[in-house]
Amino acid sequence: MFDGYSGSELMAIFAMQGFAGLILFSVLVLMALGLAIIFGQMGVINMAHGEFMILGAYVTYLTSLFFEAYLPGLSSIYFFVAIVLAFIAAASLGAFVEWALIRRLYKRPLDTLLATWGLSLILQQTYRSVFGAREKGVSLPDWMMGSIPVTDLVEIPINGIIVMGLTLVITFSVYFIMQRSQWGAKVRAVVQNRPMAAAVGINTSIVDRMTFALGCGIAGVAGSAFTMIGSTGPTSGQLYIVDTFMVVVFGGAANLMGTIASAFTISQAQTILEFFMSGSIAKVLTLGMIVGILMIRPQGLFTLKIRR
Template sequence: MTLDTFLTQVFNGLSLFTVLALMAIGLAIVFGLMGVINMAHGELMALGAYMTYLTSLVFARYLPSLMGAYFLVGIVVAFVVTGAVGFVLERSMIRFLYHRPLDTMLATWGLSLVLQQLYRQLFGPIDVSVPTVSWLQGAWNPTPGIAIPLSRIFIIGLTLAVALAVYLFLFRSRWGLRIRSVMQNRAMAGAAGINTERVDAVTFAVGCGLAGIAGSALTMLASTGPVTGQQYIVDTFIVVVFGGVESLVGTFLSAFSIGQLQSMFELVLSGSMAKAAILLLVIVALYFRPNGLFALKVRR
């Protein structure tokens, strides 16, 4: 294996890491705080991708001179729309299913099927794609044998920026203080005057909004279809469990590790065998660390 091939695979692993991290951070917040197994998280990612697609259509038709800015606007639109949908879902369905994990899993799985069919009706069964803005076209060539697309470099930067924003939200804001209080000890947080139901709703909305940003980033890597979310939801749950349900740092490192391992395994194995090998490694690791590699101590 040449150095150029190795570096290319490392960068491919980073590309996979970006989508997994954006998906898994939102899922880890929801799962870690409320214990909600949201099987519709992938469809919310697809919703974010479709919102970016609609934004590109609006700019192409009504604001063609500003087409270079549509992707930045699409990211914001994806976050706001998926966050709003998540808030409505929590208030109308999820809040009635707390402490019933099996019912929650089945309900959100049914919701994912409904959303898939809705996407087929609204956008058609064929995958759609968005145009790459002019300032993200082309590639960076660190060596003559390596070409790194500028769009993927931007997505890596976007992932780091989102991770920093989530950190500041959770550890440098009053809402973050409330969320961490509920995560550590829900009963004591409620006794201290924190509205735990409102915290649940806001947290679920933020987690869904992060899935929307992941979907927006995905449009720069692949096309979007009704079942796009199902292609990532299993890997996302593996990332969250492997890193530790309540640990955002663990989730971030887990996404990086799994992305790199899958990219390297694909050099010598097929795609399906690479996934199987990663799953085997995760099972072995969880045997020795059942709460994940970076699990936090919390009161339940």
């Protein structure tokens, strides 16, 4: 596999692919954070999570068109406006879906899987009807273009650094919300003992709706980050949903540290292996590694200790 490469070339390849893996890691972490909140806290298997990500990507695309047409002097900052709008759009749709569909299916995980899979097909067709089947790309501001040379062989793209910075901000924000805020305490109380949480005055239905909306909103932010590294199509979300579920299951549901460690392991393994072999073989090897580890530790890398 390494035949024909010198030592310096291999080091450069591992460095470049490692950084590319960090960019994939950033998108997977944002996707997995939202899914871990929904699946870990609520027990809902959301197969439409990728479509919430693509909603955020399309909102970013529309925002870029709006700034180019009506506010060209401010086009350099459109991405930050798009992040906020993507979160609002995805969270609002998530709150509506929870109210109209998910709240009727709690404690029925297989039903939520089928219902959200049907929702994903509906959203895909909606995107195809509105935006067309061809992929859309956004125009990056000039200050996001280019790369920073590290060595003669290694360069770091600026937009990748921005995506990773965004991921850090969102990750710390989620940690603060879930572990240090009053609302996060309510969420944890509902997870640990729903009847007792309701008995002390917590509106569990509102907590469920806001939790689902938060998870979907984070997926929308992941869609904004995704536009920095790839084009957007109606079915682009399905390319990430399997990897996202692998991250959540491998890391341990409802555990922030497990989600981050799992996303890092999977992204680095896939990106480095894809350079030396085909993408499908790299995914098979990565999945085989995860299955092997889960056979030894089926609860995932990290788990929360919850009294049952």
